[in-house]
Amino acid sequence: DSGVTQTPKHLITATGQRVTLRCSPRSGDLSVYWYQQSLDQGLQFLIQYYNGEERAKGNILERFSAQQFPDLHSELNLSSLELGDSALYFCASSSTGHNTGELFFGEGSRLTVL
Amino acid sequence: TQLLEQSPQFLSIQEGENLTVYCNSSSVFSSLQWYRQEPGEGPVLLVTVVTGGEVKKLKRLTFQFGDARKDSSLHITAAQPGDTGLYLCAGGVRDSNYQLIWGAGTKLIIKP
Numbered sequence: 001d002s003g004v005t006q007t008p009k010h011l012i013t014a015t016g017q018r019v020t021l022r023c024s025p026r027s028g029d030l031s032v033y034w035y036q037q038s039l040d041q042g043l044q045f046l047i048q049y050y051n052g053e054e055r056a057k058g059n060i061l062e063r064f065s066a067q068q069f070p071d072l073h074s075e076l077n078l079s080s081l082e083l084g085d086s087a088l089y090f091c092a093s094s095s096t097g098h099n100t101g102e103l104f105f106g107e108g109s110r111l112t113v114l
Numbered sequence: 115t116q117l118l119e120q121s122p123q124f125l126s127i128q129e130g131e132n133l134t135v136y137c138n139s140s141s142v143f144s145s146l147q148w149y150r151q152e153p154g155e156g157p158v159l160l161v162t163v164v165t166g167g168e169v170k171k172l173k174r175l176t177f178q179f180g181d182a183r184k185d186s187s188l189h190i191t192a193a194q195p196g197d198t199g200l201y202l203c204a205g206g207v208r209d210s211n212y213q214l215i216w217g218a219g220t221k222l223i224i225k226p
Contacts, residue, residue: 002156033213042120042202042218043157056213090156098206102147103214105156 003027006091006106014114018079021109025072025093031055032074033092033103034066043090049074050097081113117141118205120217128225130192135220137203138185145206146179146186147214152199160188193224 003026013019025032034046045058049068060066063081068074078085088110092103118139127133137146145164149157161170163179163186170177174197176189190197200221204214 002158004156043216045213045216048213058213092156102159102162103149103157105158107154107156 002104002106004091004093004104004106006089006109008109009107010110010112012112012114013081015081015083017081017113018077019081019111021076021078021089021091021111023074023076023091023093023106025074025091026095026104029093029095029104030072031094031097031101032068032072033094034060034074034076035090035092037088037090037108039087046076048097055097078111081111083113086111086113118203118215118217120201120203120220122220123218124221126223126225127193129194133190133193133222135188135190135201135222136185137187137205137217139205139215140184141205141207141215142183143205143215144183144208146183147204147206148177148186148188149202149204150199151202151219157200157202193222195224195226198222198224 005024007022030051033048035043046060048056066076088108090108092105094101121136147162148160151157161177166181166183168179174191178187200219202219203217
C-alpha cells in the first residue's frame with residue numbers, strides 16, 4: 001500500500017462527457033503528479049502541483065484540467081471525452097517537488113470511453 | 115527534447131535465465147530511477163542511482179548508472195516468475211521543470 005488513494009478505480013462513460021478523478025496523496029506529501037498510461041505503454045506526464053500551486057506541465061490537453069486543494073488532495077477533470085482518452089490515469093505523490101524524490105503511485109483510475 | 119530509450123521493449127524468458135534491460139539517452143541525468151509495475155497496480159520504486167558508475171544491488175537485481183550519467187542498466191540473475199512486470203526507468207534532469215523524463219518501459223515475462 002503506497003498510501004496514495006485514487007477514486008474511482010474504474011469508470012465507463014461516453015464520448016463528449018466529463019469526468020473527475022480524485023487523488024489523496026500520502027500523508028505529509030506536498031507534491032502531486034498526474035500521469036496517463038495507455039495499454040502496455042509508459043507513463044505520460046500530465047501535470048504537477050506542489051502545495052496547491054501548479055509547478056510543471058507536461059502533455060496535458062486543453063480539455064483536461066487539474067487542481068490541488070488546501071487539504072492537498074487533487075482532482076483531474078477530463079472533458080469532451082474522446083475514445084482516445086481511454087487509459088489508466090495515475091496519481092503520484094512525493095515529499096519534495098524535485099525530480100530526485102521517490103514517487104509513490106496510487107493504483108490508478110481506469111477510464112473507458114465508449 | 116530529452117528522451118530515454120529503453121530496450122528491449124518486450125522480453126519473455128524462462129525461469130532461471132539471466133537478462134539485462136537498458137535505458138539510454140543523449141542527455142545527462144542528475145539521477146535515475148527504476149520502477150516496476152505489476153498488472154493492475156501503480157509503479158513502485160526499486161532504486162535511485164545518482165553517481166556516475168554507481169552500482170546498486172537489490173537481491174538478484176543489479177542496477178548500474180553509466181559513468182557519464184547518460185545510461186543505466188538493470189540486470190536480473192536467475193529470473194523468477196515474480197519478476198514479471200513492466201520495468202520503467204525515469205531520469206531527473208538538473209535544469210528540467212522539476213519533472214522526470216520517463217522511458218517507455220520494458221515488459222518482462224518470466225515463464226515457469
